[in-house]
Amino acid sequence: MNNIDKHTNHESAFNTQEVVSNSEDVTTSKLETPLSEAERFGSDLEKATRVRRDTAEILDKIAEILMKAESVGENNSGKLGFEQDITYLNNVSKNLRQGVFRLLVLGDMKRGKSTLLNAIIGEKILPTGVNPCTAVLTIVRYGENKQVTIHFNDNKPPESMDFDTFKKGYTIPPDEAKKLEEEGTPAFPDVEYAVIEYPLDILEKGVELIDSPGLNDTESRNNLALGYINNCHAILFVLSATQPLTQAERRYLENYIHGRELATFFLINNWDLIAQKIEHEDELPEAENTIRQVFASNLFAYCQVNGKNFYEQRVFELNSLAAFKARTQNPSYSLEGTGFDKFFEVLRPFLTQKRIIAELLSVKGLVRQIYHQVHEAVGIRITLLDTGVEELKYKILDVQPEFEQLIEIRDRFKNEIRNQSEHYANDLADNFCNYLSNLDSTFETDFAPYQPDLKVFDLIQSGKRKEFEDKLEQAFNKYSNDRMADWIKKAEQKLGEAFSQIAQSAESYGEIYSQVTDKISAKLNQQKIETGTVSLEEKSPGWTRWAGAAAGIFLGNPAGAALVGFGVLDWKSLIGQFLTVVGANIVLLYGAGTFLGPIGVALAGLVTGTVQLQLARNQLVKLAKKKMKENLPNIAKAERIKVYSFVKEIFQNFENEVTKRIDSDILSRKVELEELLTQKASQEIDKTAEVSRLNTLDSQILTQWNAIEAITDKLLEESM
Structure with missing residues (x-):
């Protein structure tokens, strides 16, 4: 065949x-079994x-x-x-072959993320309860051997271990976990992430699951999760029916998900527990509808795609524990009543049909x-096989002007990329400076959701200055990271605009390039080559397709990812790294020695009783605003070069890759002629055999x- x-x-x-x-003899009973x-x-x-x-x-x-x-x-x-x-x-x-369906699981701590992941997988891989999988970012992927590899952030080499060792070494008691959460201290500060390898069918079929830290974890962990957001095909945001949308969850959605046009599925876990919070069974429908309204009012904006409402295809009410038990007892058991049947029904075509067809x-x-x-x-x-050596030399010489035109087209495209690079690097650097320098103008409104509870100010009275400063620094840390995330989203939109223009330019230059290569073909051929109906896309050079695919990835279209290649233009990862680096530098403004110290001294003299707490809070905002106005312009100026260099690096990577492809295309066309000339000058070519081979x-x-x-x-x- x-x-x-x-x-x-x-x-x-x-x-x-x-x-x-x-088997050709398929029984009726098998056909009737859905x-x-x-x-x-x-x-x-x-x-x-x-x-x-x-x-x-x-x-x-x-x-x-x-x-x-x-x-x-x-x-x-x-x-x-x-x-x-x-x-x-x-x-x-x-x-x-290496392509995966990468799903990132986000959610606050204690939302049942691990149980949900186990239900999706169909086997208990992740330990449930308070465990390392909610404290460090954990990647679950296929591996022939069951093992866990811990990757560290202090240059220590990765450490592999079995599951029992992993569970014993990285599981912490609930009380200790709660204390660490309140202190804002990571459970395992030296661990960057863990990789779980497991020989399961669903993982071998190309699914990779990323279990992120809880959203109440440190900001550095949140930024690590953000870096993965930009490299995943879908986000599974886990919520709890018993705690409908906490402040931390709303903050994360607004600052890290909103406006990114990412495919986000909201999984409302523990839906079955609503019944435990009512006294009479007939109250259940009303209680469920009340909770549905809370989620609908907050999640509706995240379920709009091109002006269409996809709420029913994005929000699911789940009972993960029941689904997990059903799947582990018998994979063929119905998931009806757990919510997972409806979830799988939507997730399945999203991952398999839409993505694979686009690829x-x-x-x-x-x-x-x-x-x-x-x-x-x-x-x-075939046409040139009949051409003598001298005539071939003349033809090669005759097409040199066209080859020079190809080089000129390359240089014009390169110059356009460089002009765009300089324009957007300066524009974004200036935009960043203005954004940062003017944060004080909206500080009172922006900082309100982050202000510590009034009782924190009691710490000044009781002499716990260090504890007070730590609490305050955590609040400013969250505020700073969210402001940087807000700017990053705007920068992504600007860069998307730039690469949309570059993709269009690549098509235009590709069309001109093809016209020149057609002219080369016409000069070399004595008769027209029959190509049938050839579209502009088919005639366009390979580098044009590559440029469009690479720009498309930045524009949020992963369909061309297979055409671009791994690690070549990881735009989104660069943005995540930039957020972490620049955001960390901005947080230095709030270091206890340069900012919080003076504020603490001022507030210590102000807080003399309960009545004064609100005044102290207002004074905090005024002092912080004053300090920001004094220091932010200088910080912005110092950070400007980093923004400029960051943007230039993105464009430079693109220019290098596309130039390499154009040069290779031009060279291959020259080689084709030079090879034939060399062979004709050195030996007699069997034309009949060669025509047959080429056909x-x-x-x-x-x-x-x-x-x-x-x-x-x-x-x-x-x-x-």
Whole structure:
């Protein structure tokens, strides 16, 4: 069976009603047994992984065909210059195989995040209760061996251990956890994150779960979680029906989630416990509706997508413990009544259908583009086989002006990127300075939610100056980080605007570039190459597609992630790092020695009784505002260069990568001609054999393109 037949008859990729059997004799009873929603979820993940793998195998086959063609061609009419395409195909194939559905679990402490994760996984991996998984960021991924690896933040090498050792060494008693929370002290300050590896089907199918620290943990932990927000495909924000939206949860949603257009699922855990808080059973509907209204009024704004209301598809009432028990007792048990059946029903197509289709459409475009390039190169080579050495030299000389035009296009695009870089680096640096310098103007309103309880001021009277300063510093710490997060969101929007313009410019320059390469082809060919109906997208050079995919990631569109590659342009991670570094420097303003000390001295003389507490609070705001006005402009000026350098680094990385790809494309076109000239000058070429070889190459790539088309078309058909 050839590749087209193989993939045209590919097993139904996302038909969740279909029960697949290797046996031709499928019994009626099996057909009548529906899959549970959890089983469908796992089945679709497996199919998505298989589609990725099959697509990656086709890309590997194309790379293998091109590599063999280059190797054989070296001893015949010469290479065609496919080195860059081979590398690109291998990278995209690798990215497809390694692609994961990364889910970040956020939520306050004691919301049952670990139980919820265990219910999703279907096995008790994470210890429940107060445990290290709520104190450090924990990544759960597939591994053949069950183990935990602790990664430290003090240059100490990672430490691997078994699960029992992990639970014993990193579990803390509830009383101690509560005390640490009140003090704002991390349970394990030297631990950056933990990685749990486990040989489970759902993890092997490409799911990676990140269990974040509780939102009441330290600000450094919150910033670490923020760094992961920007690298995940969906956020699972865990809330509790018995504590509807605390101040900390509202603060986190407003400052870190709002305005980011992230796919956020709100999982209201412990819904079953509402019944325990009422005296009579007939009061339950009213009690549930009251709580629903509280959540709806606060979460509605986070469930709007392009002006449409997706509240019903984003908010779920769950009983994680019941779901966990059902899944561990028997995976086929119904999850009805736990809320997980409805949650899986929405999460499943979100992860599998939407994302995988977007990825494959990007890959489909890439392969179509490569086939067009191969078809054109083969046509030119076959035409030039009849050209003598001297005539070929003349043709190569004749197209030099066009090659110079390609270099000119490259330089014009580079200059535009640099101009944008300078403009946005200065604009954002100035914007940051103005933002920071003017924080004092809105300080009274902005700081109100962070002010410590009035009883904190009693600490001054009782002589607990250090404890008072610590409490105050925690409040300013949260305020500072949220102000920086607010600015970062605005900076992201500005950078999104910049890269939207760059993506459009890449298309424009790509179109001009293609016109020049068409002119090169016309000069080299004595007859027109038949290409059929070729779209502008197919004719555009590979670097244009890469530039659009890279810019798209920054714009919040992960569809092209497989085309860009790992670690090349990790924009969002850079932003998270920037927030941590700059935010930490701003917090220095509130250090006990430079800021809190003088305030504490002033307040100590003011607070003489309970009546004076509110006055002390007002005085705190006035003193803080005065101190900010004195110091923030100088801090802003000192930090300006960091903002400027940060933005320049983003644009520089983009420029370097796109320039490398343009240079490689130009070089490959030159190599194609120079290789043929070298071979013609050194040996007699068997034209008949070479034409046959080149036509076979064209046919083989066309076959693989058709295979990709078949997979993608099938996915689109089944998703409708």
